[in-house]
Amino acid sequence: MSLLSRSQLAEKVNVNIETLRYYERRGLIPEPQRKDSGYRQYSPDYVVRVHFIQKAKALGFTLNEIQELLSLRVNSQTSCDQVRERAELKLAEMDKKIADLQKMKNALQTLTASCHSDGPTGECPILEALESEGFTL
Amino acid sequence: MSLLSRSQLAEKVNVNIETLRYYERRGLIPEPQRKDSGYRQYSPDYVVRVHFIQKAKALGFTLNEIQELLSLRVNSQTSCDQVRERAELKLAEMDKKIADLQKMKNALQTLTASCHSDGPTGECPILEALESEGFTL
DNA sequence: GGGAACACTGTACCACGGTACAGATTGTTA
DNA sequence: TAACAATCTGTACCGTGGTACAGTGTTCCC
Structure with missing residues (x-):
């Protein structure tokens, strides 16, 4: 399973530690699970997600646009056609x-x-x- | 010939008037010729140049990178190989x-x-x- | 030739995307 | 069980890329 700490994830995706908290505040990455102490524990999915954000940024997409891309899904609110x-x-x-x-x-x-x-x-x-x-x- | 005023150029390339002055300060566009009054007069080249800047920005290049792209040329300082x-x-x-x-x-x-x-x-x-x-x- | 519209300069302000503390807890290791 | 590291929260600050005045001068048009 191997959950990652904030600094471990930050190092893995090569961003500043604080950027992760910023992305969380912005809603670009979901709130990760916490240990009893309150420490964040990131699943490996987060690596892919933050990578994607960095890529998309380098391609000229804004964080808002990236958020939209990441949330494109079919559900009760959003039809397939939409x-x-x-x-x-x-x-x-x-x-x-x-x-x-x-x-x-x-x-x-x-x-x-x-x-x-x-x-x-x-x-x-x-x-x-x-x-x-x-x-x- | 048809030289353009600041607002004419701004409208043509769809940027704010002040942005043109900003690009000039940054060295992204050369200082245009002036009328006796001091009013700027942009040649049609400026349209292409500002368009290029906007495009490159949308592709994730920073203004510094764009400046570098725009100044890529062979001269006495810069050899062909460079x-x-x-x-x-x-x-x-x-x-x-x-x-x-x-x-x-x-x-x-x-x-x-x-x-x-x-x-x-x-x-x-x-x-x-x-x-x-x-x-x- | 008088007033609206436009341009000039300098400077202040703004949003975005982070980044850096301070001060308190928690984890780890000798 | 110190002491040093890592994390927590909140908040303040920063660089980039503009954008908006204020105050003054110029152009255009009736």
């Missing part, structure tokens, strides 16, 4: 992010490819490269 | 982001696909879906 609808919205967002990243990647690659022609290049090569690929909002 | 090296680092980051987004997408799709089986699902369907696909850091 869940599907929200999920589709999130999926569309993710597709957009992927497409944008792909454009930036292309621009960077164009940049490095043209790099052998040394000497100063234009004002802002990455933007030029993006424009040459039809970068639009 | 630029290439930094660009490769950024490319790797972007690949990682894309891969993570793809995993999340798959998990969401798994979630909606299994949705017809209505009634309450597990504690956190998206994490379960991710785990079933071997989600790791």
Whole structure:
């Protein structure tokens, strides 16, 4: 079973100890069980959950959005159709992010490819490269 | 030519007027030319540049990282190899982001696909879906 | 040429996402 | 059974990325 203390979980997922308490306050992670002393005991599930939060944050999702993602489920309050609808919205967002990243990647690659022609290049090569690929909002 | 005022640019790229001044202070956008009165006049390049900043922010890059991306260029200070090296680092980051987004997408799709089986699902369907696909850091 | 609308500078304030105490308990180990 | 570490709660503080004035000058339009 192996339950983790606060510092153990913090080390495992590489976040500050206090961040865990903050996430708990924010409702991003559920209140863990406690020992009689009041000490928190985290199940291994928490590792996955906090990892997910960190990942999603790095991808530009806010904590509120992450909370929404984590709570997407069918229950008596939320019908299947509602869940599907929200999920589709999130999926569309993710597709957009992927497409944008792909454009930036292309621009960077164009940049490095043209790099052998040394000497100063234009004002802002990455933007030029993006424009040459039809970068639009 | 059509130079833009602060409010015109702000409207065009859909940011607050003050944000433009903030980006200028931060060095994310160069100081634009001024009229004799001191009023800023933005060339159309600024539209692309601010768009790029907004995009990159939504993808989880910090303003410092964005600044670095925007200043990637070959000049007397920076050799071709150095630029290439930094660009490769950024490319790797972007690949990682894309891969993570793809995993999340798959998990969401798994979630909606299994949705017809209505009634309450597990504690956190998206994490379960991710785990079933071997989600790791 | 007078008033509304806009821009200028400087500075203060704000929300988000943490991070750091202080002071009290509990756990561990020599 | 000390004493040192880890945890508890509450609260205060911090960096990032803006956003909002106040007070003054400029532009536009009737």
